[in-house]
């Protein structure tokens with residue numbers, strides 16, 4: 001597949017009288033690594049749900065992997081998309097074994113029942129867990145993992161079906177400083193891997209944006225504040241407008257830092 005992985009035109013979402021997204025036009029091309037940044041309630045998760053083919057817009061058009069939402073079978077489309085989010089994690093039974101949680105991603109289900117897996121699947125799942133620093137967790141149950149371990153296992157699961165698009169909803173939320181830095185480093189290496197899928201990551205914090213992410217979209221109140229190459233978007237002006245307060249913004253060694261100005 002070449003070209004556009006996501007194409008949204010004039011997308012709006014309304015629920016119960018509230019406007020969650022308004023007039024979002026956005027293109028993500030193959031191999032780009034995007035971050036979607038904005039304050040609480042900006043519409044980031046809503047946008048990611050659209051990109052995951054889990055939500056239809058109220059207006060506008062959406063193409064995902066060259067399939068138009070509303071004219072395609074989402075059950076065929078969804079296995080081509082890997083998603084790691086707290087909403088997905090909340091569906092995982094506490095007793096689910098970590099290796100099974102990764103293996104079942106091939107079937108886009110949660111909860112192993114009677115599926116048969118071949119040894120290639122098992123070694124791929126083990127390899128992904130190893131790459132995310134979770135090799136020793138394979139035999140543990142999901143309910144016994146720390147927040148940081150859960151986040152890494154979810155990313156391994158999202159990568160299991162070899163998706164063409166990887167969506168990460170606040171992967172560093174709830175992690176301590178060491179856990180955050182470990183995860184940001186792993187995502188940075190993933191971003192640098194030419195074999196990795198096109199990626200879109202949602203976060204509140206520019207500090208969590210891994211080096212190697214190429215593009216950014218800023219959302220505020222359901223509307224796009226700015227979008228494009230990350231260093232053209234992460235300006236004092238755009239970020240201050242997005243978060244609604246004057247900020248100073250710095251870049252050091254490929255990472256971004258923002259704090260209240262003054």
Ligand SMILES: Nc1ncnc2c1ncn2[C@@H]1O[C@H](COP(=O)(O)OP(=O)(O)OP(=O)(O)O)[C@@H](O)[C@H]1O
Pocket residue numbers: 015016018019020038039040041042043044045046047204
């Ligand atoms: N069914 C609904 N009815 C009314 N409002 C809703 C509904 N679902 C979400 N919202 C509102 O839409 C807005 C956008 O929600 P969304 O979860 O996309 O924001 P977000 O940027 O991901 O927020 P956060 O960073 O806090 O997770 C929020 O104000 C939320 O309260």
